[in-house]
Amino acid sequence: AAWILMQGSSYMSYMFFFLVIAPATMFFKELLRQFQELDREHCCVALTLSSTSRRDRFLMEALAWQLSKTEGLANCAQAIVERKEDQAGGGAASYEVELRPWRKALTLVLERGRRVVRMQVKLAGSGENGLPSWAELMVRSAGRMDFLAALWRPQGFRLGLAEAQDSTREFLLRWLQRIHADYMRTSHGTIEVYELERKHADGPLGWTRVRQERSVTSGGQGMWHYACGDWANQLKKRAEYAIRHRGKTRVTLYLNGPKGSGKTLFAEWLAGELCLPLYSVDLSSPQVTNEVLREAITPSKLVHNLPVIFHFDEFQTMIERWSGAQPPGGGEQLAEAPRTSVTIQGLQCMLEGSSTPNNAIFIFTGSKPLPKLETTSAWWHEWRGLLRRFPVQVSVPPMTQTDRLSYCRNYLAAFLPQPWDPSCSKEMGRWAAFEKAWAYSKDGVPIDMLAKYAQERTHEAYIRGLMTSLPEGCKVQDECRERYLDAFFDPGNVHRWIGEYAGNGGGLQAQSGVDA
Structure with a gap:
């Protein structure tokens, strides 16, 4: 077009440019775009993550964590990935990804059996905790020559392309699950505590990490007391047996002891020894109802994969509330009896319901022992159904x-x-x-x-x-x-x-x- 215009500004030159060259350029651009779309549709596997989705947010955290510890990204002039720890504690971290000039995505080299797979990662936006708000992972499942061969002989080659896509998609999902499991796995001696909180005023209750500390091991200050105790080792072995047999047995522990005897410390010690996260639940909170409690412990609502530890502290408060709701001998309800949103029946369904995960450990701690059944009234019948769900009851011995x-x-x-x-x-x-x-x-x-x-x-x-x-x-x-x-x-x-x-x-x- 420039050459024609340089020959002179005649009418025929302009007509040749607008009627021949411009349509031909648009035609080839559209043909290239269609070819790229077909190539992406049949020869590539793309997965998009958004920070607005709860499950995708944790996957994006795991992806950023994987990028931050991948060696060679900064040296190969493809991307700069930096992970900044929160010096004030709390376990928070921010991730910064800056692409080099003329780069639209960074490339990760993954091993897939005897082959090498190159995965392109595109990150955009800025979300919470320094994470990008959008991410796209794309892996080629077939080459362009295979795609051209499929255009000439569509029936057989397209089936092969579809099978290759399914296999690559399964490989990509397994890779994401593996890095998510590695990211969520608690290391030995590290305690991660999660509580039910609302992200927004009108939002539902969800698990949020409120604390993360290290050096919570038997050698830590104060933790050795439980490592030396026979009662603590017996409970630890019972919990180890349950999680190693993948939920064939259900473990529910109740610890009682005076204030300051270290009941909560034992739950943290056990979580650090077993490398499991600790999910703390406040049953006395008015926001926690039977429905919320039953839904919160389902595996789909948890941040981690099973097994996990559920900790219910200050359980003597619930005992006093339920015992004060009606006298042991029957009669009218007490006027000043405190109310709670969780009932005895709701806690029974939570401990041994159809949606209760088997591969989990339930720890209840309180300053008072569980009540003894000394009557056969209808009121104590409800207590009997709850108490049979606490087969292991231990009193924390005082220090000698x-x-x-x-x-x-x-x-x-x-x-x-x-x-x-x-x-x-x-x-x-x-x-x-x-x-x-x-x-x-x-x-x-x-x-x-x-x-x-x-x-x-x-x-x-x-x-x-x-x-x-x-x-x-x-x-x-x-x-x-x-x-x-x-x-x-x-x-x-x-x-x-x-x-x-x-x-x-x-x-x-x-x-x-x-x-x-």
Whole structure:
């Protein structure tokens, strides 16, 4: 066209351009577009993900996570993929994907048996948590020569193209499921807690991650107490048997113990040991009804694949509410009986209903034991149906002197450059005075009470300058070791802590008695 226009601006030149060259160009462009559409329809498999879909959002998180840890993407001049961790904690992360110039998509090389598959990934938009709002995955299932051969002999080759598409689509879905499972798999010692929350005011309740921490293992501070307990190991083996046999048995555990005995800590320890996520449910919430509870535990509503752990804390509140709704001997309903949206019948259906997953662990914790059936009234008949669904009931034992000694030894080992040896004469005297001070606690010494006391003494030592800085490991300085141990095992600090922890003056009275 440029050559014709350069020959002169005659009428015939313009007519030749508009009547011959322009239609021919449009014809070939349309022919190329039709060829590309047919090639994409018969020789490619495309999968589109949108962040507006709940299931696609988790798949996109897994895809971004896979891209962030794939080596060589930045070096092959195709894409820059960066994963930024949230330094404030909480487990949040943002993903940034920037394509190089003249690049419309990044390419991943996947192994499919003996063949190599190239998958193009297109990302667009900006959604929540730094994720793209739209993603497209495309894999070629057949070459262009196969497509041209199918145009000449359509019957046999098109069937082959359809079979190749089905096989490639199945491979792509398996790859997505595998990276989603790897992304959602909780590593050993990592605790992920999910709760039912609303994304919007009028939206339904859905599982949202509210907490993620690491180092929740037997060697962590406080966790060793459960690893050393026979009752905890028996419950762990029972749970391991259930999840390894893929739901052939259903596990429901009920733990009761006084406040601060570490019931919630046990649920976190078990989740960290079994590498399972923890789904926490507040049955006393007015938003949680029988229908919401039954729907929330279905596998399609969960973020992870089974198995998982469901934790129902403060179950004694539900016992008091259900027991206060009507006297044990029958009669009229109490006027001031608190109400709850979850009923006994609803909890029964949740534990052993047709939609209840078998490959899951249900843990109920409370400060009071389950009620005993001492009457045959119709009211207790409902309780009988619920209590038979709790075959395993365990009371958390209090800490013994040996437990406290082991806890202090493990705790101090994390901060002292040299381990603390309670067998020497000087340390034996410290420990004897320390134990004598704890004997003034009327209700015993729960693990939460001792753990918070140890943390308070360590915080106080850091404020007083007895410890190194955080970049240096936050250890007790060698020249301050004796001052730190004197403050840690000081009976006066123990007496004050007993009064502060109990919230009354019992500790002060105990201290005055010792001074006398």
